[in-house]
Amino acid sequence: MLKVWGFAELKPEQKIIEEKIFEIVKRNYQKYGYTPIETPAVERTEVLTAKWWWEATSQIYGVYWLAQWASDLKKYSLRFDLTVPLARYVIDHRNELTFPFKKSFIAKVWRGERQQRWRSREFYQADIDVIWENNDQINGAQNLFYDAEVISIVYKTYGEIFQEFNLEGWVEININNKKIISWLLQSLWLEDQSLKVFGIIDSIAKISREDFDKNLKWAWCSELQIETINNFVRQEINIEKLSNLSEEFWIENEVFLEWIFELTQIMKFINMQWSAWEGVKINFWIVRGLEYYTGTVFETVITTDRKLGSIAWWGRYEWLTKYLDKKADFSWVGFSMWITRFEDYLFEKLDSEKLAKTTSEYLIINFEETVDESLKLYQKLAEEWKKIEFYPESAKLKKQFKYADGKGITYCIMLGSGELEKWVYSIKNMETWESEEIKMN
């Protein structure tokens, strides 16, 4: 992808594709009531860094008005995700919104990253989230329906995108629940090393089994603990095995049972509704870092190109608004498609020679002697919502064809004096070089 100071830029043929992706995403998000919102690109820095001051500042771009740079410095920043601004939005507008509040938002975010392949300092995220008030907790089920819904919608959306571009691979969504970690560390008496062990489990896909074990050893885990962690998080799991897990391991721990219950419920909802079953897999080592998440976590990979990493993720978090306002007690679950990373992958897969470089399908050739009639034809065809252009001067035919060719316009429409006499216009297919005459009515 083209980059300016590490920020992505799109050629026309790429932006046409991006707009197709946005259209599919919007259609799928909005049909289930995930209504669009809009927040400014700029937020107060203290809002963006309320939770993770250190991590956030190393990623953030500050913004200041040149005319008063000294007083603005460090006050305002570009958002680095759409989640923290959403927390601020929900708090600011809580009295006007109806909860559960289902929202979607496709927008750019900015992150101070080192430049590298598949990373850009500016990228589009396409988020869906449901937010509800914690005093409206629902029958112990804690709105697990929504975890299933956002997973299924993202699964369907990527499915449609893969179809649209005839891609070979398929997406797979891996889900887990962070309660596994609390339980695992607790039951293995590893609570003192929790941060370290947690980080090692998070890295499991990126390092060898040997290094994984070595790292755990360095984190003061015993052979038995290492063995147990490996056996547990690496096991292949499905919905049937999940429900037998507590019996198999003789576990009656409360956190463990909650974890199993939540995962089971979500898989049940997914199965009942969207037949996303075959693409959604439970995976015990998905823990998604130390960030916001408090329950379900998800990650999305392309089965044929797992090295690309996750192209959509998110999860459930119950405390985020509290960091901004202690009295704002909301829970939510959401999913975020990392559009720009996916596009990076997509543009590598597609044959750039074959991409449409323009939105127009027809070019009306400009002949000096029939320019008035050609303009009228242009007007008429445009009114029928044909995607069409008119060449601005009566240049040599070769030049006009070259223009059509350079843009990848498929058809040239000609209304010269010969055609006019017969009261027809002709359409030339620029690929086959064949012409057809159409009667004017």
Next chain:
Amino acid sequence: MLKVWGFAELKPEQKIIEEKIFEIVKRNYQKYGYTPIETPAVERTEVLTAKWWWEATSQIYGVYWLAQWASDLKKYSLRFDLTVPLARYVIDHRNELTFPFKKSFIAKVWRGERQQRWRSREFYQADIDVIWENNDQINGAQNLFYDAEVISIVYKTYGEIFQEFNLEGWVEININNKKIISWLLQSLWLEDQSLKVFGIIDSIAKISREDFDKNLKWAWCSELQIETINNFVRQEINIEKLSNLSEEFWIENEVFLEWIFELTQIMKFINMQWSAWEGVKINFWIVRGLEYYTGTVFETVITTDRKLGSIAWWGRYEWLTKYLDKKADFSWVGFSMWITRFEDYLFEKLDSEKLAKTTSEYLIINFEETVDESLKLYQKLAEEWKKIEFYPESAKLKKQFKYADGKGITYCIMLGSGELEKWVYSIKNMETWESEEIKMN
């Protein structure tokens, strides 16, 4: 409009409207081959300020990576329009683009403004532009066809938007050509005072005739010069009067004749193609500041609310790329819709009580005893592309209706045990409170 640090924020019911506007704009722009592009929000400050250092810096927001704020300071900035980034884009990608290059771009720009009504520090522009190489000048007509095309497309686009929202007023596009100024000042021997006189003419709509004359007097204009300027720029003009102008005033000045020729050509093209005739007016005092423009200039007002000011403008400029690269010799003409200002106006006109607060039209009520069947119905209706939601818990009916009501969802679908027995589901219209039973097949 809601504001955060002077930056606009949209409620769901407002963003739904914005998306409708974008959809209309895109459809109209793209059908004539104005293909979308994308540039980063951030550019090098020196690019943004290449032409008007002083004006630009007073408007610009700088951007710096917090992690290296000292070295980034003043290096990078948020774009303040889409035109300067486009100039940089054309220079960077000149070898891959086919000229004339027709492009569209809907995106946010940022400007350091004092906060006030109808002004926001962050706003959406929707631009169309055509760029061509100056060595490809066309038969003396200098691609005037494109001036007519962008005017007509913006006229049609606003027309459709007004229809969509049943607005009373109509847009009027005022056009002129900056060559009038060169000629007028030249013929009145006012070249020494040109900057001052120019600024006064630009302010004509905002001040009284008396103040206008007084200001000209202060700028050392004689009574006769003041009289001539008034007579000339204030006259009502149309296409017939335009062509008689040189005879009427016995003018043979070259710049004058160019000016008349260009305006006449453009009006002729507009008339031939898009029947935008009645909404496009020639107006001799439209000069649009000192900026880029070198030929045609346009401005767009709402006939019933002229005090709102211009909601779309732009023009033709022949030198912009040269400020970035002396060898980059491109001309272009473009039009920019100021979406956010128009929305500010639109939101004041629409009855906010009646706006849809969600994208979903149906809510499936959740009954505990039939939750599985209701979920299946949800799945089925969703597959038919109904815009639909499922209530996440089997709460009291009152609570579920209240949710539908709060969101403005029109229909509630119920599949309770009574309905299930009859193998029907019922649809309740939330406005009329009437129900209808539909057979399940």
